[in-house]
Amino acid sequence: xxxxxxxxxxxxxxEGLSPRKPVCAALDIGTDKITCVIxxxxxxTGGAPGLDFKVVGVGHVASQGVKAGVIVDLAAAETSIRxxxxxxxxxxxxxxxxxxxxxxxxxxxxxxxxIDVAVRSxxxxxxDLGQVLKTARSQPRDDGRLTLHxxxxxxxxxxDAGIANPLGMYGERLSVGMHVVTAEPAPLKNxxxxxxxxxxxxxxxxxxxxxxxxSTVTADEAGIDMGAGSTTVSVxxxxxxxxxxxxALGGGHVTLDLARGLSTPLxxxxxxxxxxxxxxxxxxxxREAIExxxxxxEGGAENLIQVPKSNLVSxxxxxxEEIFEMLRDRLRGAGLDNMGERRIIxxxxxxxxxxxxxxxSHIFGxxxxxxxxxxxxxxxxxxxxxxxxxxxxxxxxxxxxxVGLHDGLSETEDHNNAxxxxxxxxxxxxxx
Numbered sequence: 064x065x066x067x068x069x070x071x072x073x074x075x076x077x078e079g080l081s082p083r084k085p086v087c088a089a090l091d092i093g094t095d096k097i098t099c100v101i102x103x104x105x106x107x108t109g110g111a112p113g114l115d116f117k118v119v120g121v122g123h124v125a126s127q128g129v130k131a132g133v134i135v136d137l138a139a140a141e142t143s144i145r146x147x148x149x150x151x152x153x154x155x156x157x158x159x160x161x162x163x164x165x166x167x168x169x170x171x172x173x174x175x176x177x178i179d180v181a182v183r184s185x186x187x188x189x190x191d192l193g194q195v196l197k198t199a200r201s202q203p204r205d206d207g208r209l210t211l212h213x214x215x216x217x218x219x220x221x222x223d224a225g226i227a228n229p230l231g232m233y234g235e236r237l238s239v240g241m242h243v244v245t246a247e248p249a250p251l252k253n254x255x256x257x258x259x260x261x262x263x264x265x266x267x268x269x270x271x272x273x274x275x276x277x278s279t280v281t282a283d284e285a286g287i288d289m290g291a292g293s294t295t296v297s298v299x300x301x302x303x304x305x306x307x308x309x310x311a312l313g314g315g316h317v318t319l320d321l322a323r324g325l326s327t328p329l330x331x332x333x334x335x336x337x338x339x340x341x342x343x344x345x346x347x348x349x350r351e352a353i354e355x356x357x358x359x360x361e362g363g364a365e366n367l368i369q370v371p372k373s374n375l376v377s378x379x380x381x382x383x384e385e386i387f388e389m390l391r392d393r394l395r396g397a398g399l400d401n402m403g404e405r406r407i408i409x410x411x412x413x414x415x416x417x418x419x420x421x422x423x424s425h426i427f428g429x430x431x432x433x434x435x436x437x438x439x440x441x442x443x444x445x446x447x448x449x450x451x452x453x454x455x456x457x458x459x460x461x462x463x464x465x466v467g468l469h470d471g472l473s474e475t476e477d478h479n480n481a482x483x484x485x486x487x488x489x490x491x492x493x494x495x
Contacts, residue, residue, distance in 0.1 A: 087266075088151070088159040089457035090144070091274075092254065093167075094130055094292025094315055095412060097143045098123040098454045099151040101159060102438075104462060114462055115440025122150025131292035131311040132167035132271070134253045141260045148261060161264040163461040165453050166211060167271035167293050168254060169246030171309045173397065175216070178202070179238035187220070187229045191237055199241045208245040211270055216242045216303045244270055244307050269460045272297035272307045277456035279434030279449075280408045286434065287390065287423070288452060289413035291315040296390050298399055308393050312386050314413025317379055324378040325370060326357045339372060342380045342418030348373035383419060387426040403428030410434045412450035 084104065091098040101120035124146045128139030152158050178199040182191050200213050218226040220234030229237060251268075258265055272295035276286035282302040288295045290313045298306040317340070322332035339353055352369040394402055407427055409419055414433060424431040436446040436455035446455050 084461070086159070087458060087461040088148075088162045089454045089461065090148070090162040090164045090258070090263075091451075091454035091457065092129060092132065092134075092140075092144065092165065092257075093126055093290050093453075094132065094313065095126055095290065096123050096450070097126045097129070097147040098451065099147040099162070100454050100458060101151050101155045102458050116438050116458060118438070118441055120151035120153070120155030122147040122152075122154065124150070128257075129292070131313075132290075132309075133250045134168075134257050137253065137257055137260070140257045144257060144263075145261050148263065159263070161266040162258070163267045163269065163457050164254070164258060164265055165271045165274050165457060166246060166251060166254065166268050167290070167295055167309050168250035169209070169248070171211075171270055171272070171295070171307055172208070172245050173306045173308060174243050174245070175240060175305070176202070176243070177219075177238055177240050179219075179236050182220075182234050182237050185235065186233050187231060187237055189230065192230060195237050195239045199239055204245070206245075207248065209248045209251055210243055210245050211251075211268060212242070212244040212273070212304075212307075214242045214244075214304055216240050216305055242303075242305055244273075246270075267461060269457060270307050270309075271295050271453050272309065273304060274454075274456035274460055275410055275452040276304075276408075277459050278436040278438065278446075278452050279410045279456070284406045284408050285402060286408045286410065287387075287414075289313055289386070289409065289411035289419070291412060294386050294390065294411070294413075296394065298394070306394070306397055306399060308390070308397070310386070310389050310393070312382075312389065313411075314416070317382050317413065317416070320378050320382050321375070325355055325374070327355050328358060331356050335375065336379070336416070339375055340379055340416045341372075341376055342383050342416060342422045344373055344376050348376060379416065380418075380422065383416065383422050384426065387423050391426055406430045406432065408432060408434035410436070410449040410452040412448070414449055 086101065086103055088099060088101045099122045100118060102116045102118045104114055104116055106114060124143055127143045128134060128136030134140045178195060180191065180195045180198055196215060217224060217240040218229045219238040220226060220229055220232055221236050255265060272286065272288060275288035275295065276297040280286040280299065283299055285296060285298045292313050292315050293309050293311050294313050295309040297304065318329060318332045318336055321336055322329050325332065335353065335355060349371050351372045353372055354367055354369050357366050357368045391402065407423060407429060409423060409431060420431045420433060433449065434452065435449060436452040438455045438458060
């Protein structure tokens with residue numbers, strides 16, 4: 064078995080085999096919007112390796128009942144999901160009965176551990192590889208969390224690490240390092256329930272930081288997806304997915320800060336952020352005035368007032384700095400304190416604030432650039448902005464069927480929830 068590298072995720076079926084499924088649908092459930100994209104998938108023409116996608120239906124609606132990726136109002140979330148899927152189906156001209164969905168809820172957490180087994184014949188066989196992976200995946204959890212991804216990131220023979228593919232090599236002990244991404248079960252079950260109420264099955268689940276990275280980063284970069292309700296991060300080292308994390312802060316909190324700091328309604332604060340929001344102070348900001356509707360006066364009447372643009376920066380920048388500082392500290396806590404040595408890619412709707420790359424570069428100490436979502440076979444304008452990075456990555460990830468990933472719980476592992484998850488169409492399943 065060859066390790067599942069970034070290439071096998073971002074360019075599934077790169078050896079030119081047939082698509083896993085000729086039609087796939089991706090559902091991105093976020094705090095600000097819910098997006099559904101339907102695409103047809105086929106091998107590249109002319110015998111070239113890889114797959115091409117043709118987007119045939121897109122639906123996106125304002126998200127209701129979702130906060131930081133967590134469903135807080137089941138009925139409202141169901142209505143929004145139905146609307147997004149219905150719009151995509153109408154555009155495509157046909158219906159879909161299953162989707163791949165993102166997960167950013169449940170306090171996503173990464174951990175790495177190592178398991179070893181004896182090599183029975185003295186030379187590594189397929190059975191030995193299967194045994195060490197099975198042993199690693201079946202390790203019991205005593206914290207009640209659900210495993211969303213369990214990905215091998217390195218093999219070792221008799222303590223000699225750095226082996227990409229040990230098949231056929233000689234040794235007595237075979238070890239595998241596993242990157243495991245987990246989440247709390249209740250938010251995931253509510254996510255599944257909201258989709259199930261729309262009479263749609265969940266084919267696969269991918270954590271949001273991985274999905275966003277697949278469509279925006281390259282093999283040795285880190286991806287930060289700044290959404291409305293949460294910000295996620297993914298790290299790739301030598302092409303291997305080694306870390307994922309999420310914090311419940313995002314662009315929506317910048318909007319709240321503006322609404323409070325300027326005493327203006329949320330709708331006005333969002334508009335001000337979109338039109339004038341910046342993390343950087345300009346030379347004429349103190350003299351450039353912005354007209355806003357401020358709540359105040361007798362009876363709470365709305366008044367038009369003018370505020371210097373510099374006031375916006377003084378409100379926006381501290382929150383953006385807080386988001387990046389929290390991510391930096393969490394990465395350091397995970398042993399990834401060399402982020403200044405690798406390039407960071409910013410994506411997500413909130414990353415469009417002017418100056419986010421400069422602030423991130425200052426805090427992480429390295430190169431930072433914006434990333435636009437890409438999807439093989441689709442022109443760049445298919446996805447109109449960084450807010451579509453997650454759903455584009457989901458479509459690609461949906462085709463990576465046999466790259467050694469473990470999506471959630473297998474039927475045999477999920478003893479306590481077999482009835483529920485079985486009825487949900489085995490949406491948390493193995494993909495070895």
